[in-house]
Amino acid sequence: xxxxxxxxxxxxxxxxxxxxxxxxxxxxPWGAExxxxxxxxxxxxWVAVGILIIFFLVSYRNPxxxxxxxxxxxxxxxxxxxxxxxxxxxxxxxxxxxxxxxxLFCFILLTNFFxxxxxxxxxxxxxxxxxxFLAVISYVMFNYVGxxxxxxxKYFKNSLVPPAPWFILPLLIPIELFSTFIVRxxxxxxxxxxxxxxxxxxxxxxxxGGFAMISxxxxxxxxxxxxxxxxxxxxxxxxxxxxxxAYVFTVLTASYVQGALADEH
Numbered sequence: 728x729x730x731x732x733x734x735x736x737x738x739x740x741x742x743x744x745x746x747x748x749x750x751x752x753x754x755x756p757w758g759a760e761x762x763x764x765x766x767x768x769x770x771x772x773w774v775a776v777g778i779l780i781i782f783f784l785v786s787y788r789n790p791x792x793x794x795x796x797x798x799x800x801x802x803x804x805x806x807x808x809x810x811x812x813x814x815x816x817x818x819x820x821x822x823x824x825x826x827x828x829x830x831l832f833c834f835i836l837l838t839n840f841f842x843x844x845x846x847x848x849x850x851x852x853x854x855x856x857x858x859x860f861l862a863v864i865s866y867v868m869f870n871y872v873g874x875x876x877x878x879x880x881k882y883f884k885n886s887l888v889p890p891a892p893w894f895i896l897p898l899l900i901p902i903e904l905f906s907t908f909i910v911r912x913x914x915x916x917x918x919x920x921x922x923x924x925x926x927x928x929x930x931x932x933x934x935x936g937g938f939a940m941i942s943x944x945x946x947x948x949x950x951x952x953x954x955x956x957x958x959x960x961x962x963x964x965x966x967x968x969x970x971x972x973a974y975v976f977t978v979l980t981a982s983y984v985q986g987a988l989a990d991e992h
Contacts, residue, residue, distance in 0.1 A: 768851045775837045775851075779830070805829050808977065816981035817988065824984060827868070828977050831861070835919070836973035842927055843962050843969070850969075853923040855916065862915035865980040870908075873987030885990065911983060915976060922972050926965045933958040 786801035794802060808829040813821035835852065842850040851857045873882040887903045888896065937954035940947040 768849070768854055771841050771847060772838065772851050772857065775834060775841070778837060779833055804833065808832050812974075812977055812981050816978065817985045820988065821981065821985075824981070828981060831865070831980065832973050832977040835861070835976055836970065839923060839969040839973055842923060842930075843965055848930075849927055850923045852919050853927045855920045858916040858919040861919070861976070862912040865915060865983065866912040869980070869983040869987045872984055876988050882987070886987075915979060919972050919976055922968055926961075926968055929961055930958055930965065933961060
């Protein structure tokens with residue numbers, strides 16, 4: 728973000744930023760002009776995966792009865808997701824889904840957190856591809872769990888045929904089909920993407936707005952300072968959104984799993 732601001736201040740970029748600015752160039756030294764398969768966003772995803780794997784491996788390498796700080800922190804994260812999401816939403820059967828929910832929660836939280844980390848300053852989830860892929864994984868999982876638990880026919884009967892008078896079923900079945908198998912993955916992906924994209928754009932607008940005003944007229948320096956102050960305030964708000972969106976995505980996934988396991992929807 729501040730790199731973009733410096734480029735703007737030096738007159739090397741157009742203002743305002745366009746949607747094309749979100750299609751970052753390759754960070755590889757070869758084929759940079761036409762290669763978009765390994766960008767800054769891709770690198771951040773791999774960094775997040777590496778951090779999570781190393782953190783949990785190191786934390787549980789030598790588990791102690793009296794946990795170390797790393798072990799206590801890792802166990803606290805897992806315990807929070809297991810007790811407050813998996814068990815609360817699904818019941819005791821939710822314990823077996825706790826590892827996936829913990830991984831999902833930690834990955835989304837960390838990749839969201841990149842949005843306010845210096846030199847990163849954008850979340851991979853502000854690109855629709857990553858939230859969409861996470862939504863597809865959750866979508867496949869809750870349907871698989873439901874089919875395995877009930878059988879193919881009974882699962883889709885429970886999902887599509889609500890307990891209602893027969894004469895209203897022709898209206899309700901298409902609604903249930905649309906809601907369960909189309910809206911759910913779409914809403915999961917768009918909710919996360921829209922919040923992270925909007926947060927990044929707000930921070931970008933206030934940061935670049937300060938540079939634009941001070942470059943246009945020195946008398947606007949006080950207003951520029953106010954714009955940057957708003958950037959700092961919005962960063963704290965963005966931190967709350969970062970945590971909330973990771974929690975909401977995980978809770979909704981758990982809710983869909985619970986619905987798939989229920990005898991009647």
